[in-house]
Amino acid sequence: MSIMSIPPDVVRSAPLRDTSVLPKWARDVLAAVVEAGAKGETVKLNTTVETLTPAEAAERLGLSRATVARRIAAGEIATMKVGNRHRIPVAEFARFQRDLMREVAAHYADDIEHDLA
């Protein structure tokens, strides 16, 4: 997680020029920064890592909670600790989901072959 601070004098000292080439989300962010600067407000931008609890990950995959706990203990799912609890970054969840589905499909490869024929 990181925080970026933009004080109002910085915004006022360097006015924006053409933003039309930027995507809408960037124009929206800049417009909000300029508006806050005009009011004398400091803008703070936070970045966070979106995470899931092991229970949420299990529910989303249809797996048992014990299975997810076992995969975490085996180091097959990377987690970050919040206090003494595991949290799974969403990107890691996506990586694990993809690998798991490929592993399952490979296990059933002969049946899939027959089904596709």
Add this chain to the structure above:
Amino acid sequence: MPDLITIFLDANVLARPVTRTLLIAGGPTSGFVAVFSRTALDEADRHLGPGKTPVTDLVTRFGWATARTGTVGDRFDGTDPKDRQLLADAVDADAAFLVTDDVDDYAEHDLIEAGVAAVSADVFLAHRLTGLGYLAGLDALSAGRTRPPRTPEELHVALGRQHPRLVAAQAEAFATAPAAPTHPEPAVVYRGARCLACLAVDRTVNNRGLCSSCVVVVGDGGRAGGRG
């Protein structure tokens, strides 16, 4: 991350490895999670021919959870007796949809009373699988394959044989025309009162699973709820 809706897989869908893989692998990216019960698993294994890999390996080898066994009681009297337990399991799992190859085994009034809609896998996938979910399903299917169809595009073409509505809904993903379907679509592909597009419970839902508002916007083809 957004909430997921729950769908319940009937034994006849669980027994089809390609369809099952698309539903399980593509679900989380598409806003749904596929669940199944012990009854469905056991019946799926009975559907398998000799030499096939047991569907129950999903539980015993990979650690999938099974939904709880629901109580049938004196409910679901219009539904085929052999399917009442599956409907009870779907209701107990709080499933919005029961995905099945035999929609007409389930009585319309039982489904409406239970708040579950029965829908064929192809129609469900056409409406609810997103572009990213479809690619996730194709990616899984391609795992370990050494012969065509192997690439996502080749798999897309081959899927036309059993999932014509799905590949039509995903036509913009690939330039290649899909294979022609090998079987005609069942006469009944949807029963219930939950719209496949907006997910609202609505008594105006037609026999293709769309409410009167969504049928105007979406038409019959699919990609109703599928975004991304």
